[in-house]
Amino acid sequence: MPHLTIEYSANLAAVADLDVVCRALHRAMLDTGLFELGAVRVRALAAAHYAVADLLPENAFAALVLRMGAGRSSDDKAKVGAHVFAEASKAFAPLFATPHFALTLEIIEIDPAFSWKKNAIHPRLRATKNGNSPEDKNV
C-alpha cells in the first residue's frame, strides 16, 4: 500500500508537467521491486497559496512524502528513498538549473495495527500476466 504524495507550489505547473512527474515516480517505485503494481498510488496536490524562502515569485518546491507499510528493512527503505529521490531529481532537472527550486522526500511507515484497506484493482491485476504478485518478488 505505498502512497506517494507530492505537495507543490502551484507555480511549478508552469515549468513542469506534473502528470509526467507522477508517472516517472510511479515507475521509480515499481523499479525497486518492493511494491505490487496494483498498490502504487502517486498523486500531486497543488498549493495555490505559498510562501517560499525569500518570497521571489519564481521560488517553487515539491515536497514528497512516501507512506508505506511497515516491515521492510532499513536497507530497503533507504534503497527506495534513494531511487525515488534520484528519479524525482531527474524529473525536475530543469528546475535545478535555476536558483529557485527545492525538493524533499520523506518516508513514513504506516502502523499495520491502525491501517485498513480494500483494493478492487488487485484481483484484476493478479489474475493477469500484467500483475505482479508480491509473493513473486519480495515480502
Added chain:
Amino acid sequence: MPHLTIEYSANLAAVADLDVVCRALHRAMLDTGLFELGAVRVRALAAAHYAVADLLPENAFAALVLRMGAGRSSDDKAKVGAHVFAEASKAFAPLFATPHFALTLEIIEIDPAFSWKKNAIHPRLRATKNGNSPEDKNV
C-alpha cells in the same frame, strides 16, 4: 480534535459525490461516541495529477488519514478505524463493483506535547442541547 483527511484522485469526482462522502464519514466519527461534535473536521483534497496501479484512466483511489488526539486505548482506536472504514466502504460501494478502485484508512495519533488548538465552535455547541460534551460520553 479529530481530523479526517481524504486524498483522492480527481477522477473520483465524476463517479462519487465527495460532499456526501464527507458527511457520511462525519456521521461515522460521531457514531463512535468518542468525539465531540464541535471538534470533528472531515475534508477531501483532490489530486488533479496522479498515477495509479496500471495507469488505466479509470483507476481511482481514496486515501483516508485520521489524526486524533493521543490517549485513547488501542481498542477504541481499532473500533473507530473499523467503523469509519466500514462506512467509507459503503459510501464508495459502487466503486467496488468495478476493478478500478482502492480505499485505505490510517489512524495517526497527535502528540499532545506538540499540539496547539483554539476552537470558537465549542462554546456555541457546548452551550446548547445540540452540543455533546466529552464529559458526557467518553474521556
Added chain:
Amino acid sequence: MPHLTIEYSANLAAVADLDVVCRALHRAMLDTGLFELGAVRVRALAAAHYAVADLLPENAFAALVLRMGAGRSSDDKAKVGAHVFAEASKAFAPLFATPHFALTLEIIEIDPAFSWKKNAIHPRLRATKNGNSPEDKNV
C-alpha cells in the same frame, strides 16, 4: 527543512486572504531564529469538500502541520509551536470573533534516516547578505 502545510475548508477563502496568512506564518517561522531562510516552505491546501462540527455552511477550519528536521530540543519545538500558533491566531483573528472557526497546529519531526533533500535556493541566499546561514544562528 521546515515545511508548514495549512489544510483549510475552502469557504475560508471568502473571509481570509491565504496569501497574507502564508506570509505571516513564513515570517513567524523566521522570527524564531531556528530556521534558515532558504528552507522555509509554507503552503495552503484548499479542501473543496468538507464537513465541520454541526455542518453549518459558515463553519470553517485551518489545520496546520509543521514538519521539521529532528534534533531540536523540546523547548525549541515548544517555542516554535507557541509562536507560530500565536501568529496564526492573529492572522485569523476576525474569524475568532465568530462561533464558526477552529484552528489547530501540530509539529511532527522528520526522521533524518529516511529524508532526502536538494535545495537550489540555498546557494543563492547563502552567497548574499540576505541569506541566513544556520551556522550564524542556531544548530
